[in-house]
Amino acid sequence: MSDKIGNVWVFAEQEGGKIANVSLELISKGRELAAKLGVKTEAVFIGNNIEKIAETLFHYGCDKIFLAESPDFEPFTVLPYADIINKLVEEHKPNILLFGATPKGRELAPRVASSLPAGLTADCTDLKIDDFDDKVNKAFYKNKLMQIRPAFGGNIVATIVNTWKDPQMVTVRPGVMKLVEPDPSRKGAIVKVKAQVDPALKILNVIERAQKEKSVNLQASQIIVAGGYGVGGKENFKLIYDLAKTLGGDVGSSRAAVDAGWIDHDHQVGQTGVTVRPKLYIACGISGSIQHRAGMTESGTIIAINNDPDAPIFSAAHYGIVGEINSVVPKIIKAYKAKA
Amino acid sequence: MNLSYLVFVKQVPDTKNITGEAMKPDGTVNRAALPAIFNPEDLNALELALNLKDRFGGKVTVATMGPPAAAEVLRQSLYRGADEVALLTDRAFAGADTLATSYTLSCFAKNNGKYDLILCGRQAIDGDTAQVGPQLAEKMDIPQICYVEEVLELDRKKIKARRAIDGGFEIVESALPALMTVINSNEPRPASAKRIMKYKKAKTRNELLTLHANAAYTDAEFLVKEEEELKQKGLWIHALSAADVKADIDRIGLKGSPTKVKNIESVVLKSSEMKKIEDNEAGIKFLVNELIKEHILG
Ligand SMILES: Cc1cc2nc3c(=O)[nH]c(=O)nc-3n(C[C@H](O)[C@H](O)[C@H](O)COP(=O)(O)OP(=O)(O)OC[C@H]3O[C@@H](n4cnc5c(N)ncnc54)[C@H](O)[C@@H]3O)c2cc1C
Numbered sequence: 001m002s003d004k005i006g007n008v009w010v011f012a013e014q015e016g017g018k019i020a021n022v023s024l025e026l027i028s029k030g031r032e033l034a035a036k037l038g039v040k041t042e043a044v045f046i047g048n049n050i051e052k053i054a055e056t057l058f059h060y061g062c063d064k065i066f067l068a069e070s071p072d073f074e075p076f077t078v079l080p081y082a083d084i085i086n087k088l089v090e091e092h093k094p095n096i097l098l099f100g101a102t103p104k105g106r107e108l109a110p111r112v113a114s115s116l117p118a119g120l121t122a123d124c125t126d127l128k129i130d131d132f133d134d135k136v137n138k139a140f141y142k143n144k145l146m147q148i149r150p151a152f153g154g155n156i157v158a159t160i161v162n163t164w165k166d167p168q169m170v171t172v173r174p175g176v177m178k179l180v181e182p183d184p185s186r187k188g189a190i191v192k193v194k195a196q197v198d199p200a201l202k203i204l205n206v207i208e209r210a211q212k213e214k215s216v217n218l219q220a221s222q223i224i225v226a227g228g229y230g231v232g233g234k235e236n237f238k239l240i241y242d243l244a245k246t247l248g249g250d251v252g253s254s255r256a257a258v259d260a261g262w263i264d265h266d267h268q269v270g271q272t273g274v275t276v277r278p279k280l281y282i283a284c285g286i287s288g289s290i291q292h293r294a295g296m297t298e299s300g301t302i303i304a305i306n307n308d309p310d311a312p313i314f315s316a317a318h319y320g321i322v323g324e325i326n327s328v329v330p331k332i333i334k335a336y337k338a339k340a
Numbered sequence: 341m342n343l344s345y346l347v348f349v350k351q352v353p354d355t356k357n358i359t360g361e362a363m364k365p366d367g368t369v370n371r372a373a374l375p376a377i378f379n380p381e382d383l384n385a386l387e388l389a390l391n392l393k394d395r396f397g398g399k400v401t402v403a404t405m406g407p408p409a410a411a412e413v414l415r416q417s418l419y420r421g422a423d424e425v426a427l428l429t430d431r432a433f434a435g436a437d438t439l440a441t442s443y444t445l446s447c448f449a450k451n452n453g454k455y456d457l458i459l460c461g462r463q464a465i466d467g468d469t470a471q472v473g474p475q476l477a478e479k480m481d482i483p484q485i486c487y488v489e490e491v492l493e494l495d496r497k498k499i500k501a502r503r504a505i506d507g508g509f510e511i512v513e514s515a516l517p518a519l520m521t522v523i524n525s526n527e528p529r530p531a532s533a534k535r536i537m538k539y540k541k542a543k544t545r546n547e548l549l550t551l552h553a554n555a556a557y558t559d560a561e562f563l564v565k566e567e568e569e570l571k572q573k574g575l576w577i578h579a580l581s582a583a584d585v586k587a588d589i590d591r592i593g594l595k596g597s598p599t600k601v602k603n604i605e606s607v608v609l610k611s612s613e614m615k616k617i618e619d620n621e622a623g624i625k626f627l628v629n630e631l632i633k634e635h636i637l638g
């Protein structure tokens with residue numbers, strides 16, 4: 001076994017010629033991990049006619065791209081993608097392999113991990129390099145990837161380590177890793193990979209596909225006004241929309257409001273929704289469960305409006321207003337309009 | 341059609357309804373105090389299999405890997421309409437991560453029957469990883485259809501299904517055998533009262549032994565006879581060990597698991613310094629001014 005550590009790899013996901021945000025977040029994070037290990041950050045980029053958008057990955061810190069292009073890669077199906085990744089991993093032996101915890105990443109990564117085989121940890125919310133002193137098995141591992149993830153419905157956070165040979169594989173939740181400032185002058189190398197897809201891998205075919213744009217992309221929002229079960233009904237959500245519009249922001253929600261059918265799931269913030277980090281987050285009638293907080297505590301400033309002075313959301317807030325939504329929200333709209 | 345469906349299910353602690361009683365004084369979750377339930381999306385997978393049986397015929401086998409008590413989800417599967425059930429239970433299975441779990445399940449699927457379709461729930465609520473389905477498909481060397489909402493067509497050779505993708509759906513066609521992971525997109529049928537009456541008596545050997553542990557006459561002949569009777573009535577829950585499913589001992593349980601838990605912490609909600617704002621015009625005006633001054637609002 002050689003002592004040389006492999007590089008940090010990111011599976012760069014794209015759809016219709018657009019790179020997924022989470023992949024750029026992973027390049028940003030991957031570069032930080034690579035710097036710590038003294039290795040390079042590299043991406044596997046698979047699709048059809050995507051070379052022209054590849055350079056974006058360099059801007060975020062990627063050093064080299066393994067590019068595989070073929071009409072067989074569109075639309076996405078698991079087997080051809082897994083095959084390319086497997087072969088590249090066998091050949092280049094990366095130390096770490098990161099996937100976004102998107103629907104695609106979550107079905108592709110386990111397929112790859114199973115055939116290598118390699119350990120895989122799902123839905124990480126943090127990654128670090130550290131040593132692992134396994135006292136139970138009397139083994140010491142240097143410079144391992146600490147794979148940090150919530151478990152048990154979000155009530156606990158576990159740190160998991162892969163103790164087998166590399167790669168150390170994880171999927172990472174979109175929105176949790178900070179994007180670095182892109183540097184458009186940054187360059188890197190593109191390595192074209194032979195992308196001959198074995199007909200045996202085409203035994204599953206996509207016959208029809210229907211996709212609509214997300215009704216909102218909260219991960220890009222600077223101001224979010226979020227409504228919870230305390231909003232009280234679908235009609236009353238109008239007040240939340242009014243406040244968001246007045247402040248130039250977007251509307252978020254808790255799961256309870258989504259489950260009640262008052263608002264679409266695209267708006268849900270939290271462990272099973274999106275993770276956001278806006279400048280301003282206003283939580284209206286949201287109690288502040290662990291799962292909701294998992295998606296919003298990184299917000300710059302948090303305002304909580306709740307009629308229960310003991311609501312847990314207040315312990316996450318910078319400003320708290322104890323009161324009825326129907327009383328507080330119109331006052332904010334009025335005060336802001338008077339200023340602006 | 342004599343198709344055979346294999347559904348893998350899991351018994352999980354009910355993490356959705358963590359009540360005060362399940363919290364220890366230090367704020368951590370007392371797992372033992374959580375009720376054990378049928379993993380919700382596995383019920384959707386079972387429902388889909390039973391629905392396919394209703395529409396296209398065939399036989400539904402349900403299997404789970406777990407401690408002896410997991411026999412309960414198998415009984416619940418029988419109540420809903422499963423034809424046959426199996427419990428994979430062995431101390432050597434304990435501590436398995438998703439890789440070791442999928443290997444163990446694949447041993448059962450390969451060595452204990454021949455299946456056209458394998459169904460799993462998308463994910464289990466204790467870990468939420470969604471990894472076992474795709475890993476099992478890889479181990480079986482068959483295609484996977486993840487996030488399935490419904491099956492449109494099925495014949496001996498292929499399946500056409502609708503699955504969820506980001507922001508929409510996709511209709512895919514795949515050769516059989518194949519594996520599907522199923523999402524919460526159907527209404528699982530309730531247990532049938534008639535089937536409960538019959539199948540509540542279904543037992544594993546372990547349960548049969550426990551039942552007679554305190555009886556004065558624990559002679560083997562009597563037990564063998566009772567086991568034979570249960571089998572004849574279809575009330576026997578097969579319990580299989582690692583050896584029974586021909587699993588390689590190095591690939592199961594802790595030993596077969598590359599990932600190790602380094603440590604676990606309860607989530608401690610951190611408190612911020614909060615400024616209290618009064619719900620009156622002066623209070624709100626102060627707040628809005630602060631936000632503008634800090635350039636948080638434009
Ligand atoms: C595995 C798992 C994943 C989850 N994922 C998520 C997730 O991603 N996102 C998420 O949000 N939740 C999630 N949840 C659910 C979460 O546990 C809570 O149930 C949910 O966040 C509660 O939503 P809520 O705060 O809107 O409702 P509630 O808890 O019912 O709170 C309503 C609040 O409104 C206040 N209120 C009522 N009337 C008024 C009024 N007139 N004026 C002002 N205030 C009022 C009440 O005092 C209360 O605090 C998850 C749960 C589990 C188990």
